[in-house]
Amino acid sequence: MLIEQLDALAKEEMAREEEYKIKLKRAREVLAALATSPEALNRAGESRTSWLVAEPLEELSRPHPLPARPAAWTVLAADGSQIYPDQHRQLFCYLLNIGLVVLPYGRQGEVVLASRPYLFYREEELYQQADGSLISPELIACRRAVMELEALAEAAARVPRPAVALVDGTLILWSLGAGSAEQQEWLQNYLAALAAAREVGLPLAGYISGSRATDVVNLLRLSLCAREEAVDCDRCAYPPGERPCLELAGLRDAGLWKSILSPGERSPVYRSQSRVLKQYGQHHVCFFYLRGPEEVARVEVPAWVATDKAMLDLVHSLVYDQAVRGQGYPVALAEAHEQAVVRAAERECFLQELDRLRAARGAGPGMTPKFARKRQGLL
Amino acid sequence: MSALGEVVASSTREFTAEARELYGSPAFGSFVRVTAGEQVIYGVVYNIVTEGVDAGRRPVAFGTPWPQVAQEHPQLTKLLRTYFSCLTLGFRQGERIYTYLPPFPPYIHSFIEECRREEIKELTARPHYLAHILKSGLVVADQLAAAAIRQACAVQPDAGEYIRRAGRELRRLLTGDLERLKAILRQLE
Numbered sequence: 001m002l003i004e005q006l007d008a009l010a011k012e013e014m015a016r017e018e019e020y021k022i023k024l025k026r027a028r029e030v031l032a033a034l035a036t037s038p039e040a041l042n043r044a045g046e047s048r049t050s051w052l053v054a055e056p057l058e059e060l061s062r063p064h065p066l067p068a069r070p071a072a073w074t075v076l077a078a079d080g081s082q083i084y085p086d087q088h089r090q091l092f093c094y095l096l097n098i099g100l101v102v103l104p105y106g107r108q109g110e111v112v113l114a115s116r117p118y119l120f121y122r123e124e125e126l127y128q129q130a131d132g133s134l135i136s137p138e139l140i141a142c143r144r145a146v147m148e149l150e151a152l153a154e155a156a157a158r159v160p161r162p163a164v165a166l167v168d169g170t171l172i173l174w175s176l177g178a179g180s181a182e183q184q185e186w187l188q189n190y191l192a193a194l195a196a197a198r199e200v201g202l203p204l205a206g207y208i209s210g211s212r213a214t215d216v217v218n219l220l221r222l223s224l225c226a227r228e229e230a231v232d233c234d235r236c237a238y239p240p241g242e243r244p245c246l247e248l249a250g251l252r253d254a255g256l257w258k259s260i261l262s263p264g265e266r267s268p269v270y271r272s273q274s275r276v277l278k279q280y281g282q283h284h285v286c287f288f289y290l291r292g293p294e295e296v297a298r299v300e301v302p303a304w305v306a307t308d309k310a311m312l313d314l315v316h317s318l319v320y321d322q323a324v325r326g327q328g329y330p331v332a333l334a335e336a337h338e339q340a341v342v343r344a345a346e347r348e349c350f351l352q353e354l355d356r357l358r359a360a361r362g363a364g365p366g367m368t369p370k371f372a373r374k375r376q377g378l379l
Numbered sequence: 380m381s382a383l384g385e386v387v388a389s390s391t392r393e394f395t396a397e398a399r400e401l402y403g404s405p406a407f408g409s410f411v412r413v414t415a416g417e418q419v420i421y422g423v424v425y426n427i428v429t430e431g432v433d434a435g436r437r438p439v440a441f442g443t444p445w446p447q448v449a450q451e452h453p454q455l456t457k458l459l460r461t462y463f464s465c466l467t468l469g470f471r472q473g474e475r476i477y478t479y480l481p482p483f484p485p486y487i488h489s490f491i492e493e494c495r496r497e498e499i500k501e502l503t504a505r506p507h508y509l510a511h512i513l514k515s516g517l518v519v520a521d522q523l524a525a526a527a528i529r530q531a532c533a534v535q536p537d538a539g540e541y542i543r544r545a546g547r548e549l550r551r552l553l554t555g556d557l558e559r560l561k562a563i564l565r566q567l568e
Contacts, residue, residue, distance in 0.1 A: 103453050113457045325452060335454050338433075 020250070024259050027248050030220045031256070035061035044223040047231035053222060054215035054253075057286060057306060058268035064288075066264030067313035069321055072106030074163040076155055076202070077332035078148035079340040083347055085126065085134055088371035093121035094135070095350065096144050099339030100151045101332045102159060105321075112155065115339040118147065130180045138175040142186040145173065149193035149204070156202040164203050164318045168333050171206040171285045171300045172274045187279060194283040198304050203311040205319060206285075207330055211298035215270060215287075216253040221245035253289060254296040261291035266299075266316050269306050290319060294328035382490035384463065386413060389484045391467070392515075394422060396491045398461035402429060408526020410494035410502065411465055413485040418472050420485050421494060421502055422465030423512070425523050429461045465491075466515055466523070468508050471498075478507045496534045503531035506548040513552055521559060524549070525566035542567055 034041050045055060058064075083095040095117055102112035120126065120143075126135055145167070152165040173190055176183040197204045224244040225231040236243060257267050267289040277284050286306035289296050299319055305311045322330035342350075367375075383405050384396035394413065398404045404427045405411055413420045431438055438459070441448050449455050470481035476498070494502070502508065512524045528545045535541040546564060553560040 101454070105451075105453065109453075111453045111457050113454060331452065331454065335458075 020255075023248055023251050024256065027217065027220055027251055027256050028260065030223060030248070031061045031216075031260075034220065034223050035059060040223050043230055044219055044225075047222045047225070047233065049218075049222065049231065049233035051218040051222075051233070052213075052215045053218045053273050054270035054287075055273060056219075056268055056270050060268060061260075062268060063261050063265040064268070064316070066266075066320055067317045069317040070106075070162050070314070072104075073314075073318060074102060074104045074109060074159045074161075075318060075322060075330075075332045076103075076152050076159065076163060076165040077101045077167070077330070077336040078151045078165070079168045079333065079336035080144040080148050081337075081340045081342045082140055082144060083342055083350060084137060084140065087134075088368045089351055090367060091351065091354070092126060092134075093119055094126070094140055095119050095342070096140070096147060097340050097342050098144070098147050098151050099336040099341075100155055101336040101339065102155055103332050103335075104159075107160075109160070110158075113335055113339055116151075128180070129182050139183065139186060142173055142176060142183075142190060146186065146189045146193050149190070149197060152204070153193065153196040153200055153202065156197070156200045161201065162314055164205060164315055165197065166319070166322070166330055166333050166336075167204070167206050168337065169206055169208055171204075171283075171302065172272060172276060174274050174276050176276060187276070191280065191283055194280075194302055198282070198302070203305045203308075203315050204302060205305070205315045206300040207319060207333055208298040208300065209295065209329060211252070211254045211289075211296075213253050213287075213298055214251070215272065216267075216289075217248055217251045217256060221248045224248065254298065257289040258291065258296040261289070261296065263291050263293055264320050266290045269301075269312070271303070271306075272300075288316075290316065290323075292320060292323035292328060294323070297323070382492055383411065384491045386485050386487050386489045386491060387462070389487055391480060391484050393425075393464055393466050394420075394485050395462055395464040398463060400461070401456055401459055402461050404461050404463040405493060406526075406530075408523055408530050410468075410499045410527075410530060411491050412494045412498060413489045413491050415481075415483065415485040415489060418470045418481055418483075420467060420470045420481050421476075421498065422467045423508070423523065423527050424463050425466045425515075425517055425519060426464040427461065428463070429459055432458055432460050466512065466517065468511060469502055476501050478502065478505070478511075499531060499534045503527070503535070506545045509545065509548050510552055521563050522566065525563050528567055 034044065041060065045053065047053065078098060078100050080096055080098045082097070085091055085094050097115055097117045099115040100112060102110065104111065127133065128135060148167055156163060156165065173187060176187045194204070222231050222245065224247060238244065261267065269286050269288045272285045272287060274285070282304055283302040285300050286303055287298055287300045290299050299315065301312070301315055305315060319330060322332055325331045326334055382399060383403065384398045386394050387397050388395040405424050407424055407427060409424050411422050411424060441452065443451060467480055467484070469476060469478040508527065509524050512527060513520055517523060528542065532538040532541050546567070549560055549563055
């Protein structure tokens, strides 16, 4: 029964691939046309839309070749993982494990592969000020992001230049946009950590593998909207099935650039229009797509890196070098992850130790009947 | 004398150490010492292993030879470790060296050092250690015996005479197994 369904799926995928190739070709044409028409580019850029639309900082369609890398350099990377609070395990605390990696190339230097756990259990760390509810995964992720940046800035003080620092994933804390006072506070902490990296002259980049972003494609799609005045998606004049922008629907930026860039090349730099970035100021997140040995990755950098040619070239050349050394994914990030990751067995060990400490002071095991039953079914 | 490694596994008849540096193990057949409380325990290195720190992660081929590969991938020096295992030969209590197993094995995390010349001299003065090695059941026992004799020769005043004595001891121990004896003696030429 499943085999037939899988067959059908394979056929469907084949059909989609054909359609995809046609869309890609069309997208490249639209990109080329838009690159030579500043007027159309402006109009597309001024659209009223809820989509994220890339704002090009460089000529729209031109690939940038791989810059020469320095003779000696250092790559830093940080990654974090966590154990979330879990009421079924009576776990009213959370753990952040921050992995830090420092790899010197072309010179002798200290190799660092390290991780450090931090446990948060105080009332003010665990409950949200506004309504007393348990801290949300978004806020935990934000604290983690701040701690990753702090670890990098601190380590950078002991590392010779040139150096670049990598984090896994986006620099855009989009979930904190129009948030509570607490979210605002964490956003400010994050920006302060970015400022600390800038202070020590450490170009920073977020590396996004398997990016599904469509900022550039969205710009192309808006330019297809054939009307004279600026586009307003809220009041789209076309019937839903006839919208010209559908021609490029389903494409992603990474796919588009993969069909254009050769290994080592990058796309132009764009400014992200994510709403939360209005508060980023000098750290406004910009991005480019980089053709690595395997995939096209999205690389995000703060504006102070994007607008500094030397820093941008350094990020471009060294991130590519890292992806080559790591056979497709930056070595430093892979190792930082290895350092940070809390595996299931380690999580269980942590919980058992907690249970042991509870038992020692006469408290019962920390689990709800639901969890206990899930762990061991009755037979 | 600086430590060559740190004990990470310990039992009555043998102990294993993590080398302080990657590929920094003492040579196969060399004599080492560990201080354990009142006693100093002596052993001979019989196995050297270099492997990934993480048991779940096997080293992969990079297509670049060592040490160049370590310059291109500096994390390797932290992700690989060298371990060496030592067969316990004897111990010192007070002034005397005893060439049989100590009452207790070394402590985990003790430091291992190279044996001092005088200690090797005393430990191997009489070739009793050869019986112990040959009866150890180790797959490499014969090769280990030869390697240990070569190390011992280096500190004995008359190396030729020492080899002849060790040869006689081997002949006694391997009576009826001429092929084995010849194989060991060939390693002493």
